[in-house]
Amino acid sequence: MSTTKMMKALTGVAIVAGALGVSSLPANAAEAVIKIDGSSTVFPITEAVAEEFQGMKKGKVNVTVGISGTGGGFKKFCRGETDISDASRPIAPKEMEACRQAGISYVELPVAYDALTVVVNPKNDWVKSLTVADLKKMWEPAAQGTVTKWNQVRAEWPDAPLKLFGPGSDSGTFDYFTEATVGKAKSSRGDFTASEDDNVLVQGVASDKNGLAYFGFAYYTENAKKLKAVPIDGGKGPVLPSEKAVINGTYQPLSRPIFIYVSAKSMDKPEVKEFVDFYLKNAAKLSKEVGYIPLPAKAYAMGGEHFKNRKLGTVFGGDTEVGLKVEDLLTREAKQ
C-alpha cells in the first residue's frame, strides 16, 4: 500500500517537474543580476526601465524589482542586499546612519516628478481652489473630530459633511503631503479613510459628493472623468496640476521629485553602471509613459554627471523639503 502511494507521489512530482522543465526552456541563467527594491511610487518607472534594459541586453542581465516601500527599501539597501533603492522621499537621518554604519555610501539621483493632486467629486461646485492654509485646516491633527464640515474650512462653503480620504501613514506620499501642508511630516488627523491602494481613494471621492482626497498625479489623469482636480494656491495664485506647471515650478508646494539611490559598491559592476546610465537616458520618455512628469533634460544630464563623478551622499541632510526645483537640488553640496 505505502509503496504504491510513494510511486504515485513520485509520478506526480515527475509530471509537475517535467511540465516545469518544458516551460522553463527559454530561461537561461544570466551572469549578472541587478537587485532593486523600494517605493511603490517609483516602481512603475523602474519597472519600465528594467523591461527596456532587459530587452536591450537580450537576457544577459537580469533585473529584479521589489516593492518594500521607501523605508523598507532603504533597510535592505543599507544592509547591502540591493544595488539600487527606489525612494519617493529623500533618505532619512536614521537611514543615513544605518548606511554609514554598514559602510554603504550612495549616489542620489532624482528621476522624475510626481505632483500630489487634491481631488473632489465632479458634483462639488463650491471648491474653486484651495490654499495651503485651507489644507492645513482640514488635515492638521487639531482638526480631528472638530473640523467635520465644509463650512468650517471656509464660511462661504456649504454646511455639508467633509469626507476625507488619504494614503496610509506608511506611504511616502503621506509624509510629503503632511510636510507640505501641515508643516511637519507624518503629522495628520487620524479620522479619515486611509488606504494604501490609491484606487480605493479614487472610488471614495468618485462616489461621494462631499469627498476630498490626495494622491499621485497618475491616478488623477487615469480617472479624470470621475474626479475634479483642485487648483492649489501656494501663495502666488491658484494653479492646476499639469506637466507644465510642475516643470516651471508654479505647482507648489505639492510637486515633489522622486529618486533612485545607487550603492557605491555596486557602481563598480559594469552592468549596474550601464543600467543607471540607461535609466537616466530614458527616464524622461518612460516616466511620461507611466503617468509621471519628467524632469527637465538638464536635470538628467546633471544627474549623469554626478553619477560619473561618484558624487556620494544626499543633498537633503535627512529632511523632507518642500517646494524645491530639481536643478537647485542638483547643484547643492551633498552630505553623507
Add this chain to the structure above:
Amino acid sequence: MAPDKGVQVMRAMIARRKRWDVIFAVVGLLSMLCGVVALVALIGSMAMEGVPRLSWDFFSSFPSRHADKAGILSAWVGTTLVMLVTALTAVPLGIAAGVYLEEYAAKNWITDLIEINVTNLAGVPSIIYGLLALGLFVYQLDLGQSIVAAGLTLAILILPVVIVATREAIRSIPGTIREGAFALGATKWQTVSQHVVPYSMAGILTGVIIGLSRAIGETAPIITIGALTYIAFLPDSPIKSEFPYVSFEWLSSAFTVMPIQMFNWVSRPQEAFHVNAAAAGLVLIVMTLLMNALAIFIRYHFRKRIKW
C-alpha cells in the same frame, strides 16, 4: 364522525412543529445563499472582466508596463514551484507528526501542551510566520530570498492544519481495526502504516486541501521574506540535458507569486491593469481548483480500497 378533541390537539401540535421545521430550513437555506451568492457574484464579476484577457500570451509573457503585453509567466511558475516545496515539506511532516501524537506519544501533560499549542498555531496570523521565516530561513539559515525559503515558510504556516486534520482522521478509525491487526500479530508500525494511515487518508487529504488552498493565496508572509514584484526571468530548469539530469538550482532562485502580481496590478492607476488583475485572479482560482481536484482524485482512490 369528526375526529375527537385529542386528535385535533395532536394535529395542531404536529403542524406547529412542522412549521418550525420549515422555518429552520428556510433560514438555513438563506444563510447558505448569503455565502454562495456572494462568492458567485465575486467570481462572476471577475470572470466577466478577466476572461477576454486570457490568452496564450498572457501565460507566456513576463510583466510589462504595457498592460496589453503584460503576462503572468514568472508569477505562475513561481507559485507552482513554491507550492511544490510547500506540499513536499508540509504533507509528510504533518502526517508524521499527527500519527506520532495520536498513536505513539504517551498521554501526559507534555503531549497535552503540544496538542494545545498545535491547535492554537493554526490561528496565528500569517504575517507572524513571515517574520519568523525572515529571521530563521532567510538570515539564520542563509537561504536568502528564494523559492525554498518561501516554500518552507508556507509549509510551517499550514503544518498545524495538516496535523490537526491527520489527528481527527486517525481518531475516527475504530479501535477494533487496531485490535484486529494486533490480534493477527501485526506490529505497531505494520498496524499504523498498513491500516490506520491508509484508512484515514481521506480525512488527511481534506486537511491537506484546506492547508494548500490557504497557502496558495498567501501574500503577507511571502512579501515579508522578500518576494519580488517585477521579475522577468524564470528559475533554472529542474531538468537538465546532461548528467545528472536533475538540478536543484531553482530552489535558490528569486521569485514572485500570483497574489503579489495581482496586488501590484490592482493598485496601478490604469484600468487595463485592473483587467489583468481580474484575469490573474481567475487563473489563481483555477490553479487552486486543479490542486484540489488532484487531492480529491487521490482521496477517491484511497476510499475505493477501503473494504470495511
